[in-house]
Amino acid sequence: MTRIRKIVLTEDEMPRQWYNLAADVKCPPFMSPDGPVPPEAWESVFPMNLVEQEYSTQRWVDIPEEILNLLTRWRPAPMHRAYDLEKALGTPAKIYYKNESLSPAGSHKPNTAVAQAWYNKQFGTKKLTTETGAGQWGSALSFACSLVGLECKVFMVRISFDQKPFRQLMMQTWGGECVASPSTETQAGRAILEKTPDTPGSLGIAISEAIEAAVTDPSGTTKYSLGSVLNHVMMHQTIIGLEAKKQLEKVGEKLPDVIIGCAGGGSNFAGLAFPFTLDKINGAEIDIIPVEPVSCPTLTQAPYVYDHGDTAKMTPLVAMHSLGHGFVPPPIHAGGLRYHGMSPLVSRAVEDGLMAPRSIHQLECYKAGVLFAKTEGIIPAPETTHAIAAAIQEANKAKEEGKEKVILFNFSGHGLMDLVGYDKYFKGELSDHEFPIDEIAKNHEVLKGYPKP
């Protein structure tokens, strides 16, 4: 073979430690009306072994052998050189992508799902509750719970629940239970349904419901699990970037010039980007770009504030970019990017100038997704098309500049469960909307008495 398209690692070459960016980027603490929130305060929500990780500032954390064993069901994940996308663009740039779509659930989400399920199992948890946007996370946690032997209950944002009936069937096949959110099963859900019975739902609402379902379970053995945002989740995902480094080395590449990932809560982006962020902190020149929809522009438009992670204000205050916990994003098909907040570590790194966020319109993203499917072959998830669109922008820029840049993006998931969005795109039923920028100020009214990070 004259050229290598797919760079693989053996199981022996898998990273044995996660990288924790909290060692190198300092986030303000979680806050409550009584001041900083101590680890113990999370006891009813998360198992203490994961709370410990959440607060840890240790740079490298060993991956337990049993978690490695769970990960080998699909990891290490291949990295591809996008020769045919490059050719279609006529760019001198070299485009690589890390393929996270090959997990049984179809995305990067199982990387933290199996870790969280395993730590919970160790701790004595019997059942996990969670929320899901597009359904990727709910599927991943159902998958992980079935492997380690936990029950799983998923609150799925209503708009996605209706758009993607097959997602529920996936969760069911792995033994998970899935309901549309807002639901009548929680106080938080009932309160929202009373005010807005036709709401499409949001991740913020679904998080409120999932936390309530966990903490109100009288057995005390039900915990809540979050698929993004939190530090320990970002850390579990860094296996993506750590594998990518070994793979770049295998084909003789130095550090990439550009790192790209789509960002809803931040986890797939962080997974690829954080290990390279350490290089940037240590002096390397890398453009690190989290990409979000114009219709939910958390990093590009919203201020860095203290806000709740959920709509019903069940979580403590988190220092992050936030559109306001009351913001309900429009029902775009990239359901995983419909979140008002953002990972505190990603938010802080953006504030520190380590990352340069970008927002892209829906139609440009679908166009990029179709070009990718017809050249590289894989149909991307609507979320993933945001990363592809940004990679194409960068490749075109490299063409204008005549530079042979190395661009690496995260192919976070396949779109086989999201084809209804493509259908609407082909039928011309999708359009772009400018974000009503006044909404941020309106939604930030209620944050006025909150501390400043």
Next chain:
Amino acid sequence: MTRIRKIVLTEDEMPRQWYNLAADVKCPPFMSPDGPVPPEAWESVFPMNLVEQEYSTQRWVDIPEEILNLLTRWRPAPMHRAYDLEKALGTPAKIYYKNESLSPAGSHKPNTAVAQAWYNKQFGTKKLTTETGAGQWGSALSFACSLVGLECKVFMVRISFDQKPFRQLMMQTWGGECVASPSTETQAGRAILEKTPDTPGSLGIAISEAIEAAVTDPSGTTKYSLGSVLNHVMMHQTIIGLEAKKQLEKVGEKLPDVIIGCAGGGSNFAGLAFPFTLDKINGAEIDIIPVEPVSCPTLTQAPYVYDHGDTAKMTPLVAMHSLGHGFVPPPIHAGGLRYHGMSPLVSRAVEDGLMAPRSIHQLECYKAGVLFAKTEGIIPAPETTHAIAAAIQEANKAKEEGKEKVILFNFSGHGLMDLVGYDKYFKGELSDHEFPIDEIAKNHEVLKGYPKP
């Protein structure tokens, strides 16, 4: 890591030649009323470079570099050791499976789709027509056509078209056009709709329509493509078994004791089994088991005869096991196994005692599929569950006998587009039916004047 779960190959280790079983197993020729069908007779249907392959008895055929390059989008495919399935069964057997579900279309079908698309492109073809059962083949050919730059038209068996709307959207995303069969677009389709307007359709009918659409195109640049049955298709799939051999070697295994694949037209089964069939011909002791549904028992119940490959009798006579070209299999969810005939090479190898076919009921297969999803993690296609069910039978037999057998099966595809079947299974809406054995004799009435193979 104490044990390797996933055995990977690099692109450099990919097989460079296909194995052609026609060198070692002798099939009677295609027949027409005028006697054996010469290669030229296929001219309006297939490009001559593929017809040449169809008639070839050369044992090893070089894979063109450009086809290898197309295959590297997802190949080499990993082979997994099913540690957790073994544990759940408590078997001393070692179970391996070749994972063909990681292709962009989700199954083994692209192995021959990219080869056929490439040979057609070389020959000057502009457009391919084909049929599809469950939708795996239609998706695969749309995918392949988009990569090499051909138009693609797919006739999809109506029952699957209705059960699996997302399959059409997949084909559309890759630029393929998909219609339900029988359609009003062909004479064959209209004739069947007139007689049986409510027919669920069948592969036999869809083949008739696709051939008619190709040969009646006045431009002469439209050809037909078949996703299974024919010798050249089987040969393109042998890359599966040839990779598997290298992978078994990597973990120090000798030849497996048992080889298993589900068989509709025979292609995924042949792909894994044919390279090992050569070992069996050369004296190795291997049980080679094609698995089919009880409701469509071509190899286990139907005689070895000359019959047409399609319902409208557009194909020449093929020497194969056949339930009769008029047979319309019941609308089971394993749409890819609903075919009245079988690969001539597989049929002949069964006649020669090289393979021992087996049929399994639907409910046992779904049960096996769910156990696999909950242990190994991947949700199998309904077709693939037949191979899993047989592997479980063999593992249980090894347990009874106390033997550490090596079982290798082909995981032909994932079930993410087929979850409606799982839903019905969970709701208790599926049942098993004995096959009405008299139907074979009835359907064979019309074959009475045909030659005998």
